[in-house]
Amino acid sequence: GRHSAAREWLIAAGTAAVAPLRDRSRGARASDPAAAARMDEIRFRILLPAETLRRFPDAADRLSSSQSGARSQALEELLRLRGPELVGLVREALWDADPLFRETAAPAVRALFGREAQTQLTGLLQDPAVNVRIAALKELAGIPSKKTAQALSEFLAAEKDPNMLILAIRALQEDKSRTSAEVFRFQLKSPHWQFRAASIKAPK
Numbered sequence: 001g002r003h004s005a006a007r008e009w010l011i012a013a014g015t016a017a018v019a020p021l022r023d024r025s026r027g028a029r030a031s032d033p034a035a036a037a038r039m040d041e042i043r044f045r046i047l048l049p050a051e052t053l054r055r056f057p058d059a060a061d062r063l064s065s066s067q068s069g070a071r072s073q074a075l076e077e078l079l080r081l082r083g084p085e086l087v088g089l090v091r092e093a094l095w096d097a098d099p100l101f102r103e104t105a106a107p108a109v110r111a112l113f114g115r116e117a118q119t120q121l122t123g124l125l126q127d128p129a130v131n132v133r134i135a136a137l138k139e140l141a142g143i144p145s146k147k148t149a150q151a152l153s154e155f156l157a158a159e160k161d162p163n164m165l166i167l168a169i170r171a172l173q174e175d176k177s178r179t180s181a182e183v184f185r186f187q188l189k190s191p192h193w194q195f196r197a198a199s200i201k202a203p204k
Contacts, residue, residue: 003038010042018043018092026097033066040064047092049085052078072104079108087112094120099129106135110142118143118151125155134167141172141180149182156187 010017025039045053045060053059062074075093078086090112093105106124110117121143124136137155140148156168172180 007038007042011046014046015088018046022092022095029097037064037066043092044089047088048078049083052081052083052085068098068100071098072100075101075104079104082108082111084112091120094124099127099132102127102129103131103135106132107139109136110139118145118148122151122155125151130161130164130167133164137168137172138174141183142177144178146182149179149185152179152183153187156183 010021021039021043025036025043028036028039041060041064044063048059056078059074059078063071063078065071065074075089078089086108090105090108093101094109096102096105102124106121109120109124113120118140121136121140125133125140127133127136137152140152152172156165159165159168172183
């Protein structure tokens with residue numbers, strides 16, 4: 001039928017169709033959720049490697065589910081494969097309208113993106129969802145460099161949400177890398193007393 005022919009044409013168009021499909025899906029989500037799901041299924045089918053689709057034939061359908069928890073679980077299962085062929089899927093997931101989906105994708109960035117990981121994760125520190133920012137902060141803490149520590153410190157110095165600061169302190173205290181130690185050193189002059197206190201107690 002007409003839908004089937006359009007679907008095959010879009011799949012054949014490849015990655016060039018992904019961003020337009022994402023935008024159209026967002027626009028249709030409230031008024032026509034079934035159409036949005038169809039567009040999402042095509043979007044993920046384009047991005048999933050052929051071998052992954054052979055192993056998980058229903059992967060694109062599960063990733064386009066209307067249930068936030070179900071699609072995030074599907075993404076988490078795929079990310080256990082940890083293959084570099086999933087970079088396109090993760091990159092797209094970071095643009096998704098669903099904050100839980102973005103949060104699920106964030107921990108895969110450091111393992112899959114190589115030198116680009118730091119830039120991607122620093123961008124996620126501006127995400128509107130607190131849990132996505134926390135996930136990005138945890139992953140950045142595991143990229144040991146003075147540049148990362150400086151970026152995290154600047155972000156935390158500008159952060160206004162006290163709950164975010166508490167979560168950030170806990171995330172960095174859990175991480176034992178040189179980056180976290182550098183962040184706490186920078187934060188000795190923080191305007192936030194929580195971070196000054198944590199920085200004094202932090203291992204040197």
